[in-house]
Amino acid sequence: MLRILHQIFRTGVVTEELPPAEAHEVELSGRRLEEEVRKRFGKSLTIRFVDSGSCNACELELQAVNNPFYDSERFGIHFTASPRFADMLLVTGPVSRNMEIALRRTYDAMPTPKLVVGLGDCSVDGGIFGKSYASLGGIDSVVPVDAWIRGCPPTPSAILNGILKAVSTK
């Protein structure tokens, strides 16, 4: 126990200021949400994450936003297991044929109002996997999308900036 406490004190706080977003990283779809909604989610945002066909690189970087350097919880962002509690649906990958129904059901299970954010280049148009018998391409072929966070995979700071931008009141 003493070793654990010692290590915690040795480590200290490593959390960093979030650098501003690069212009090319975040793209808002222009789907209009009421100002009030964005305001409400601004300080406390609960996210349901779904991998609809990714290569799992985006998941690694999304896990990294929880690490002590990025500490997403300080922005009021946390991830939930249940779509019923979620304000935002965060989706990685192209939509595979075998995940289409699960993705749609997750979206339907969320209470309104709900935000949808696509994470990574594949979520925009299928990326390198494109459209095929097994891939439907971008996630907006299945659910309406509010914002995309670009990158292959996007860095943790790009992910945080993207999420915050999607809910900010401008």
Add this chain to the structure above:
Amino acid sequence: MSDKEMKIPLATGAPDDTQKGIRGVVVPRAEFASTAKVLKAEGWRLIAEWAVDERAAARSFGVYSAYNKGQEYILVKIEVPEADPTFPTLTKKFTASYRFERQIQSLMGLTPVGHPDPRPWIKHEDWPADAYPLRKDFDAGKSLPRVEGEYGWFRAEGEGIFEIAVGPVHAGIIEPGHFRFQAVGEDIINLETRFGYVHKGIEKRFEEMDYAGAARLAGRVSGDTTIAHALAYCRAVEAASACAVPKRAHWIRALLLELERIANHLGDIGAICNDTAFTFMLYQCAILRERVLRATRDVFGHRLAMDRVVPGGVTHDVNAAHAALIRKELDAIASEFERLIRIYEDNPSLEDRLYSTGILKPETAKEIGAVGIVGRASGQRLDARVQEIFPPYDMLVPKLTVLTSGDVHARAWVRIEEVRDSMRLVNAILDTMPEGMIKTDCPAPPSGAAGFATVEGWRGEIVYWVRFGENGSIERCAIRDPSSVCWLSIEQAIKGNIVPDFPLCNKSFNQSYSGHDL
């Protein structure tokens, strides 16, 4: 891979001259299983099985099986006539072929005769039964209709038995898959897994790309193993085109491979402890992992070093300042890591949860052909770095950690020892890396040539077999991620454990869904 003649009793047939750098034989279809039997008796293990559509040239399909023993590999091929698309199953000799052959049946439409399980794999029940995406006459661009269908799940009946279905969407930030438990109280009596949710047609997609551009796709078969996959693909290309990669490029590839191993193992060690609610380790290890990724970014310009391994070499050189940066980071990480491992060893509640949980017995591991960290934690002395040696592994021999307890702790401990050993390797690579070019022009492989390669990624042995067409086009790319065999182990290891230990067991295997589903 040397071209030296290998003695393979009875595995004789016409030599398959299209194979570059590896022995290939064509045997009559009827001898497919008997050849496997002989090879098994001689101590060979089946590492992969795949099918090729050769109807345009030969009015037949090809079915390949790949075997390894020590440092030798052999491919055994049979020809399957279009008029009778069946082949003898190998499941009676090698359990590993169980899913390989279901996949061949689902995606290529060749029936393994005598296979115990005719249910489709990857292709879910709502796919048209006669859609075989890997056939050449299948239009990959067309979306398929959904049809009515039902998957025949295994059932267990009896008083007090109930089912728990989990997934495809899971609670955490992980990939999708379905797990179905039959349990009595908290005790699991059976687990059936079903995957295919992230099948995005990768093998078919390869056929739309050329040999150079497809390295990018290989790097996205399983994003957490981007270096090892890109490397295995590139080595297959280079074997087929007889491209001599500059020595320095080999060393930088090994450097990347070991950095990838360190980063992923660090993440896993933390995550395994986290599943016992010991969150301290998760965050401490996440800090160390992040530092590896940042060092990788500073040297190679990308946190995961995607697209840095290309046919003919690598894209980024490592200068003296880079080497100093990597050394400094690893030194700092190593001392923190050792502190954490002392805490790991000292913690009775961790011991209580990790020891004797989720045991994969060595004989079971051997039976299903488990490789990599899963295999080594269950007594399998296998590592592609000592089986298919490329520089610098001829000089810098990795230390293999092989344990026999096969429990969650063993899988964590193999990772711990490998973090230590990979750090040693990285430092040794930086000390002795030869000067020279980092890339050479890799010409397009000749039409009809095929290349085979295996690389030890952080999970284990990755296998690529790629055949080329005109002008460097890809005719077929068969991929076997370690997950394709190691996923079988979770069903075996979980029996007799309790439901709440499933996440812990699963994390200790941490297999790739994307690498499996393709």
